Amino acid sequence: MGFKIPVESGVGLYVEDIGPSDGQPILFIHGWPLNHECFEYQYNQLPKLGYRCIGVDLRGFGKSDKPWFGYTYDQLSDDIRVVIDTLGLNNVTLAGHSMGGAIAIRYMARHQEHHIARLALLAAAAPSFTKGPNYPYGMTKAEVDDLIQQTYTDRPALLGTFADLFFEKPISDPFKQWFINIGLTAAGYSTAYTAVSLRDEKLWEDLASIQVPTGIFHGKQDKVCPFEFGEILHAMIYSSSFYVYEDSGHGLFYCDQDQFNYDLSSFIEKS
Template sequence: MGHYIEVERKVKLYVEDIGTGTPVIFLHGWPLSSRMFEAQFTLLSEQGYRCIGIDQRGFGKSSAPAAGYDYDRLADDVKAVIEYLRLEHAFLIGFSVGGAIAVRYMARHGGYGIQKLALIGAAAPSFSQREDYPHGMKREEADAQIAAAKKDRPQMLRDFGELFLANTASNPISEPFKDWLQLLGLEASAWGTVRTFESLRDEDLRSDIVQIKAATTIFQGALDQICPPEFAKQLLNGIDGSTLVTFEQSGHGILYDEPARFNQELLEFLK
C-alpha cells in the first residue's frame, strides 16, 4: 500500500509501505525513486520486515515544488514521514544522495527513530571536490552535468546510466533492465533533478558524519565511478565504530551488479 504524506503545506511525499514487522526505511538515489528497491521490497516483505520507501520531493510520485532540495529540508521530510507513521527502532538505508540525506538526518535529528544505518554508495561526506578534499567530482564537472540535464535530460540519463553499473561479464545487465532504470529517471521532475544535483555539488557533510551515534554499515562498490571508494574510507574514519563491506565486482549500482551478495549482506545488516 502507498501513503501520501504532507510534509509541509502543499507538498506531499509518496511513501511505499509494504509488509509488517520491523520498519526498514529506504532513501533512493538521484534521479530515481523508491521503486529502485523493488527487489528488496519483495525479499524483505517475505522475511518479516516492513519496507518504507520514500519518494523524495521532485521524484517518483511525490510533489515537485520549485524549492526545498537542500539537505536540511530533505532530512526534515524524512522526519515528517517517520513521525506520521510513528516509526520506532527502524533501520535507515540510504543509497547515493539518499545516503547523504540519511547522514544529514542522523546529525540534524539525532537519529530519531533509527536503530541502525546503512550507507550504500553514499554521496558523502562530500560529493564534489573542495580545497582540502580532493575526492569526487570537480565543480566544473557537476556544472556540466546540470547543463546536460537542462539541455537533453533523456540523453543525460542514458549517459549517467552507463556510468551507474559495472555491467561485468559475470553479471551482465539486460537492455530492458537499463531501460527500466532510465524510465525511473524520466519520471522525476526536471527541476527536482537539477536542484537535487545542485545540492549534491554544494553540500558538505564532514561535520555531520562525526555526530552519528547509531551502528553504521557502509556498502561500497570497488568499481564505483560516481561515488568512489575513497568516500567509503572517509565515512569509515569519520563515523565512530562503523564497518565497511566492499563489493569487488560492483560499480555504483551495487544492488544490481551483485544482487545475490547485496541481499545477503543486507539481511545480515538487519539482524
C-alpha cells in the same frame, strides 16, 4: 500499499509500505535522479524475511509532489522526519543510497538520530560529492555543472549516460530503459536543484553526530561515488562496519543483489 504523506502545505511525499506491518522497519532513501522503485530487488526479498520495507519518493521525484523549492539536504531530511513521525516508526534502519545516503547523514545530525536504531549507507555521496582542498575524490564542480546543464537541455540522454556509469556489471537494454524511465518521472528542475545540493553541500561536521551502529556498503568499481568515499566514512564513523563489493559499481544493490540483501539483513540482525 502506496499513499501520500503531507510534509508541508501543498507538498506530499509518496510512500510505499511493503511487508508485514509489525516487521522491523527499513526506510529506504533513493539517490539522484531516481525514486523508491530503484529498490525493487530489495522489496522482492526482504519482506520474506520479516522486514517492513518503506520506500519514499523524495520531493520532486517519482509520484511525490514537485514544488519549485525545498531541495536542500536540510529540507529533504526534514521531510524524512515527517514520514517517520506520521507512520509512527521506531527502531528504524535508515538506508540511504548515493544522495540518499547524504540525506540520511544530515538527518542523523539535524534530528539527533530521531527513532533511528541503525544506519545503512549504500554508496553514499558523502562526506563530499565534489573535490576540494585536500580532498581529491569525486567530481569537480565544473563536471556537476555540466550535469545540471544537460538536465536542462537533454535529460533523457543524461539519464542514458548515467545508467552506463551506474552499473559496473552488464545490464539488459530493457533494464536500462527501465532505469531511464524511473529518472524521467522526476521534474527536470528537481533533478537540477538536487544536483546543486550534491555539488555544494558538505557533511564533514555531520559525521560526529552518528552514534548508532552503521553499515557502509560500497562497490570498489564505483564510478559515481568513488570507493574512497566509503573508506573515509568507515574511518570517520565510530565503530562502523564496512561491506565491500569487489566487482560492483554504484548500483551494488542490483548488481550484487543477493549478497547485498544478505549483508543488509545480517547487519540489522547483529546490531
